[in-house]
Amino acid sequence: MDRIHIRDLATRCIIGINPDERREKQDVILNITLECDFRPAAASDDIGDAVDYKRIKKAVLQMVEASSFGLIETLAERIAEICLAQPKVLGVRVSVDKPGALRFARSVGVEIERRR
Numbered sequence: 001m002d003r004i005h006i007r008d009l010a011t012r013c014i015i016g017i018n019p020d021e022r023r024e025k026q027d028v029i030l031n032i033t034l035e036c037d038f039r040p041a042a043a044s045d046d047i048g049d050a051v052d053y054k055r056i057k058k059a060v061l062q063m064v065e066a067s068s069f070g071l072i073e074t075l076a077e078r079i080a081e082i083c084l085a086q087p088k089v090l091g092v093r094v095s096v097d098k099p100g101a102l103r104f105a106r107s108v109g110v111e112i113e114r115r116r
Contacts, residue, residue, distance in 0.1 A: 001090070002038040004053050007031055011061055014068040015075060015098060022068075027099050028075070029107070030060065034083055035091035035115075051088045072096045072110050080114040091115040 009032070012025035034051055041050035059082050069075045076096045083092040097109035 001035045004034040004036065004051055005031070006034075006053060006057060009057065009060070011064050013064050013066075013075070015070075015072060016101075017070045025065075028064065028072070029097040029099065029109075030064070030079065031093075031095040031097075032056075032060070032079065032083060033093040034089050035093075036088050037090070051086060056083055056086060056089075072098055072108070073112075076110050076112045077114075080112060084114060084116060 009030040010027065011030065012027055014022060015026055015028060016022060034053065034056070036051045038050075041047075043049075060079050063078060063082060064075065067075065067078070069078075076094045079094045079096070080092050083089050083094070091114065093111065093113045095109055095111040097107040099107040101108040
């Protein structure tokens, strides 16, 4: 399986269950790995045969920045759904990190994998 990696995509959203987390947007860091087949695009050298990762990034950012979830697990699931809505994406791995969520820890994160 071929893979496209979108690494360390920084954005902000309302995320968390505590009242202080619900007042202002917080930083989240996203890592997305898209599984696909590069052979058609490599053979044709045509963007129409490739996964448009810029389009996916824009859709993910638009959803995340407008979102308000209690759990980072839910956010990860919604990101995976956006990615799998693209027909050429066969599978996806999504990690969501929430910097500063725990004292003395750089971040707290979750990772999920979904396939068609």
